[in-house]
Amino acid sequence: MTRPLALVTGGCRRLGAAICIALADAGYDLAIHSSPASAPEEGLSERLTAAGAAWHHLTADLSDAAAVEALLPAVHRAAARWPALLVNNAARFDYDSPETVRQSGLIDHYAVNCAAPVLLARALAAIASAGHPVAIVNILDQRIAAPNADQFSYTLSKLALSEATTILAxxxxxxVRVSAVAPGLTLPTPDxxxxxxxxxxxxxxxxxxxxxxxxxxxxVYLARARAVTGQTLFVDGGAHLRHYPRDFLYLESEGGAS
Incomplete structure (x- = not known):
């Protein structure tokens, strides 16, 4: 049987690369999206090949509406078939707060973190059928359960994508099944x-x-769970059960959680 195809946005590095490896091990071929300036991280190609996955690297600026519209057709040209799975993993993540937020920051985060995932989901849903069912998994953030004011534009955009997950499901x-994974802190940044x-x-x-x-x-579970839709799985050490008044990076100077 032909391996199903998964499109993973932001799939070249960090969490996106881990998702691609897990999907390859689970029997998927990969269409790996990145920004035009990015390339697959060291070792990713070898891991995918070892898992028997065919894979294609495609670039697109997800803040550009025309580039978003062109991405799925580009995947079809490269892989000669439509994806059975879309993982909306790519994200913009900049610091702002209610005191410093600007319209441009709100729009820039919303474009990448909510608008692009929704438009890609709509495009893939348009070609879904009983013979070609589709799964969509949106990557959210545990902070949607108890938002604080740090990374304000980012947080608002993830809250919007969370609600979109339910509506689109x-x-x-x-x-088409639409679900989400909400990670907590996992891979360290230089901070x-x-x-x-x-x-x-x-x-x-x-x-x-x-x-x-x-x-x-x-x-991988949500990709395969044919009776599950509209669900969000928190994978965060239980962080969503508490309210953290600030981003984890700043908690040391301001106390803990409630």
Missing amino acids: RQFAPH YDAARMARAAARMPLELLADPAEIAEAV
């Missing part, structure tokens, strides 16, 4: 050293941070 059934990551883990109800493979495992 209703609208696109029965041949986090090992000690700071350990302190963040200690703040979680489970006193641990999910690793990328566990988040990717949740994506």
Whole structure:
């Protein structure tokens, strides 16, 4: 049988690369999207090939409406078939707050983090049928359960995508399933050293941070769960059960969680 095709946006590095590896191991071929300036991280090609996956790398600026519209046709040209799975993983993540937010920041985050995923979902739903059912998995953020004011534009855009997940699950059934995974802190940025990551883990109800493979495992589950739609799986060490008054990076100077 032909392996099903998955399109993963932002799939070249970090969490996106982990998702691609997990899907390859689960029997998918990959269409891996990145921004025009990005390329697959070291070792990704070898892991996908070892899993027996055919894969294609495509670039598109998800803030550009024309580029978003052209992405699925480009996937079809490259792979000679339509995806059976779309993972909306690509995201813009900049710092702002209610005191510093600008219209441009709100629009830029919304374009990449909500508008592009919704438009890609709509385009894929248009070619779905009983003979070609489709699954869509949106990558959210655990902060949607109890938002704080840090990364304000990013947070609002993820809240919008969370609500869109529910609406699209209703609208696109029965041949399209739309669900989401909400990760917590997982891969450190340059702001986090090992000690700071350990302190963040200690703040979680489970006193641990999910690793990328566990988040990717949740994506694989939702891709295959034919009776599941409109659901969000939190993979976050239990972080969504608490209210953190600030982003984890700033909690050390301002107390803990409630």
